[in-house]
Amino acid sequence: MTQHVGDAGWDEDDVPEWADQVMATVAAEVRRRRKELRMSAQDLADRCEEIGHPIPRNVIANMESGRRANLPLIDVLVLAEALQTPPLTLIYPVGYVPEVQRLPFRYTEPTWDALHWFTGDLDEHPYQLDTMLRRFHRHVGLQRAAFAAIRGEKHERWKAETASIPTKRAEAEQNREDYAERALQAKYELRSLRASIRKHGGTPPLLPPELHDVDPPEPDTVTEERL
Numbered sequence: 001m002t003q004h005v006g007d008a009g010w011d012e013d014d015v016p017e018w019a020d021q022v023m024a025t026v027a028a029e030v031r032r033r034r035k036e037l038r039m040s041a042q043d044l045a046d047r048c049e050e051i052g053h054p055i056p057r058n059v060i061a062n063m064e065s066g067r068r069a070n071l072p073l074i075d076v077l078v079l080a081e082a083l084q085t086p087p088l089t090l091i092y093p094v095g096y097v098p099e100v101q102r103l104p105f106r107y108t109e110p111t112w113d114a115l116h117w118f119t120g121d122l123d124e125h126p127y128q129l130d131t132m133l134r135r136f137h138r139h140v141g142l143q144r145a146a147f148a149a150i151r152g153e154k155h156e157r158w159k160a161e162t163a164s165i166p167t168k169r170a171e172a173e174q175n176r177e178d179y180a181e182r183a184l185q186a187k188y189e190l191r192s193l194r195a196s197i198r199k200h201g202g203t204p205p206l207l208p209p210e211l212h213d214v215d216p217p218e219p220d221t222v223t224e225e226r227l
Helices: 014-036 041-051 057-065 073-082 087-091 111-119 131-162 166-199 221-226
Strands: none
Touching: 014 041, 014 057, 014 087, 041 057, 041 073, 073 087, 087 111, 131 166
C-alpha cells in the first residue's frame, strides 16, 4: 500500500530517516559478510584498493558503526565485489533482514519482494516494465529453451545410435526430432526478438557458440561492391 506525506502520521522527517535505514542495512550487511569471510576492516580496505577504488579502513569502520553520513553507489559496487557478493544483496539482504522499507512513506515489506521490485522480476509489477527490459527477460527464457532442446536432441541421438532394440531406436529418433523442432522454434523466436531489439536501438546479448546460427549471416559487402 502506497502512503504519502500526511498519511498514517508520516511527515517530511521520514525521508532522511528512510535514507538512514537504507545505509544502516547496507552497513550491517557489509559487516556481516566481512565477518563471514573472516576479513578485517583492513583486509576489506586492501581488497577495495586492489579492485581500483580505495575505501580506507577508517571509512569502512565509520560506515559499519553508523558514523558515516553518506554511502555512494560506487562504494556499494566495489564493496560487493570485495565481499564476493552481488551488490543487490547488500541493499536487500534476503534471509538476514526480514523486511525493508522500499521507499519513503511506505510500509515495510518482505525483503524478497523489495528485491524483485528492484530487479523488475515481480510477476505483478506495480507498473509496466520497460519494454527493452522485457525483451531481455524474454531473450534469457528463449536462450534457455534452445539450450535445453539442443541438449535433449543430442541425448536422444545418442540413445538412437546405441539402442539395440528397434522399437527403442524408433522412439529415441522420434524424441530427437521433437527436440530438434523445439530448438528450431526457439532459435527462430530468438532471431525475431534480436531483430526487434536492434530495431528499437538496442544491442542484443552476445550469443554462445551453440547458438551461432541464430543471427542471419552478415552481408558480403565486398562481393556486393564487385557486383
